Amino acid sequence: MRLNYNSEGLTFESQDIHEALLKSECFKAEYIHENHMTWHKMIVHDMDISELEALEKLRIWGIPPEEGVNQAQHVLRSRQRQYQWHIMSIEEVKETPQYTRALQLVKDCFGGPLLDGSTLFPYQMEAAAVMIAKKRLLLALDMGLGKTRTSLVGMLADPSNKKVLVITMSRNINDWVREVKVLGYEDDYIILNSPSDLHSEKRVHIVSYEKWSADRIKFRQKPLLDCPSCGTKHHSLWISHLGYCKVCKKSHPRLQEDTRWSEDDLPKKCPACREDWKGHYSCECGFSIIESRKKALHSYFHHGYDAVSVDEAHYMKNGQSKRSLSIQRTKTDKRYLLSGTPAENGAEDLYWLLGWLTGFTSRFEDPILSVPFRGYGKVGEEHFREHYSGGKKRRVLDIDSIEARASHHEELWRILDSLMIRKKKSDDDVQSLIEVPLPQHHRVHLNLHDAERELYDQIMEDFRTWYELELAKKEAAETRGDTYRISTIEICTWMDKLRKAASSPWQFETYDYKKSRGTTAKLEYVRNKAKDLLRRDKKILIFSGHRETVEQLALLLEGVLPGKQAGYIHGEVKMAHRWDLMNRFQDPNDPLSILIMSHRTGAESYTLTEGKAVFLFDLDFNPKKIEQCYSRAVRLGQKDVVDIYWRATRSLISSTHRAKLRVS
Template identity: 20%
Template structure:
């Protein structure tokens, strides 16, 4: 202790010590405390007792934790094993009509010219169909690779790279159970369908497919299958009845092609318990079943299948009900249902994929339409007016017995006169055609001419001799048709192909022809468009000039007016137009209207015609 000496004894002194003394002590003042009374006891050391406590005690609760795997549930999907096919035999360059083909490797990366770097390639993903409800179904589509890389696989190579809209079409078809591919003619419906079929077979989604098409198009489909899916075995239903039946019912044929007539006849003859079942039924030129009650339509609907696809560039030719017939085939409306225009438009958005050339082929050379309005020659004029006058008098004389057939016959007679005068052979159209053909022939061009009548075609052929005309119509045997088309393509001296609408309007690829003549008008614009699109389609390198011959002041002008109104009907249902104001097709009423006649009814007259007017009298 230095400054503050404060021993243990004094520190333990009781508080009888005067606090003033303690304060003095804290200030360092030495204090003597007298030990009196019990104070000596304070000086004794305290006795300390110890107690032993065991540390080896077991506690009541010890939290413990071991890292264990949490049980996890899984959802699994095994994708069906697809079919494998023998690879194509050759790797040679080949050609399909009008299209030079070359084999391509896997898609190469596009190079960004400006930056020199790679830009990401656009990919088309397959989306699950709207009606796929189960998770497994939806995952199946979502897990498929982008179409571009799938098709670029070494064993699934394509002859040439499809366009972007075609990839979309293939993906849409692939994931659709009910589909109406209604692309405008010439955009490659055939190729998209074949490729989608190929993917279905490859992915194990289909094993047995049947494709129905008009008989003349069977060689076309065979050729296209060979081009786009050379490895797929394709069998055509043909031969006698026994053989056809065997082909229809034989399992293990991946792709069967049949014509409509064979389908309607054969399916009805196969007993119920032997009816074939297909994974996919494709109807090409599906407008063939537009009449729901026809034998063909009923046969198509009766075929057992899991998927239904319809292909047509003209889902509506005349009446909206035709579209309902297609929807019934697709099984998206009940049997015999009659959806109204609003419902049809809604269904169309869901089940129809339609692209037009204007929309997708911006780089395609244009189609140039020109109407050649011609004055009849004197002889034609005389014949026409006489026939018209006499015809109308006759029709009026028939009174209530008049039928649409009577009027139709007069229309046909007058149309024939506008083509050429049957007595003298004079023809304003031929004169114009010869003038145009001289120019086309001199430049080495090729033209296709369409007429309603084989008689007109046969009449034209000798007159066009200098242009080496070729004839292709219903009178030409099927086996001779392909060589005619080949000659037209390959023979530089063959400048004109004369075709009938009925035979030549569908399915043919004639894009090397730069000119199309519509010598007379068909009854609806869809057929005319189909005819024109033989030439104006994918692969066309130059503009296609379409010339429609219309004889002035004749029935042709009136028909032309009705056809224009029909185009509006197309736009109303398949486009975004106003569906409430569509005009209907060329029905009996309108045929009467061509002559300002009125349909006869038991109760009197009713005003008819393209533009109904308030009249109450008999025919003009």
């Protein structure tokens, strides 16, 4: 009998059929299962090969392993030492020789002034050294504390990293390029655009989430609407998608120049069958607006990178999204995640982040099944939520009280203590260094104008009527013994309507614009306050949750003071234009003085320290998102006190309404 092993654990290899039958009988009689001999069980419980029950029983049955025991013991000890290092807390790591050597590497490479004259803060050097020592890390520095620079330092100071990969949002690529240049690697980086770029010998490879995770689609050019020769337009005579005219019997392959279909510009009528467009990229008749389609760049990943940093890592929280799946398939020995808000909604947001960092190995164990999470898919995610995030996933309307979104805190923090570095602006070892003045918060309560109040009350009444009808349907169903669920999505839709009515009522056709005298309570306040701030040469940031509001505010505030301009950014604004607006805003001499952004697009990555006042025109449901918004101005490089104006409107959803809208 020989003791052997594989990636899962130990195996016993029989020399002949008699030995195999005897082993099988032994295991069955003694209730020994292969799960008892997994690496995970032996590593976590710090077992020795000699302590295995299977080994003892085989000796009793007269067939002990004669070979492989010492080799298996050596492998087990190696895995146990690795496991103990991995679960060691960050603070314990800082007391080790490995950390000391790593810190010296950071100081030797980047300890002096950088090319822009700045120097690394002590907390940045410490975090970079931990990156080198631990090899797997969630860098959760607060917004504006230099995650980009710190992660680059941690990867580039390690001489074993011959080539590193950075995955980030397309809007952040310029920030990474700037930091790469500041660190002295201006001629040693590449932005990935095609599969061949992955083989570049440049040391730093930067790629956007969009290119890394999504298929590269080239859309077809839009066809001509009429025959260029005779002008025929009728679809039965002019076959537009083929460029052929039945009247003049000529082919005209020329299409509209530089005009192609796009994700946001799908045809309303199919050019081939002339029916309403059904489907996404292809019509039911078979016509497709795609000219060519190539795989996403992560499909060409060839394990040629020594380390990878993933920016805005909280986008991984949905394990089934294209972004998350592309990261999960990007496996290197050294893995780093960057996010100032790794758990925006609750502990459950951490599941896929921690899983990718640990490789779903023994250091990340299913607390219910006591096995590594790997291989359990949605079951593992549900177990994590149940154990660490306050219970199983439940619908909003099934919850009759506020519930905690975290549980078993001590166990969760033990995991995070070994994987995460968290620094906040208010920490003593940070606040004394960054010298960012604390912002001044102003909470302003406004009364709706008459036209706004009428609109809001009407929507509220429609909401109440709908909800009472839904309650009646639910009660009738329960009487019959059936189940009826009130749509949570519909509830949120009504709440969003109410929020829009209180912030940007001009979006509703029933809004009496004449009665409002062309203004609203919030707009009137912003306009008056903006004039005062602009007269004092203070630039202004404004955030709203609605694209229509963002655009309308830009129109209404343009030229609010002679010589001062307003611009806007939301998800549909092209990246080149965004950077142009931000560069202009950051120029103190440029007339662009008001920049309006949506919560989703403007809350992350941008540095807008020329902003001296921030208006939260309407509030996001997630308070962390609000903090991210005003942190665009309140961050490293800000020298002045930033005024932050929180505006709320009085008498919205009164206690009477709340009583009527009880959740049963």
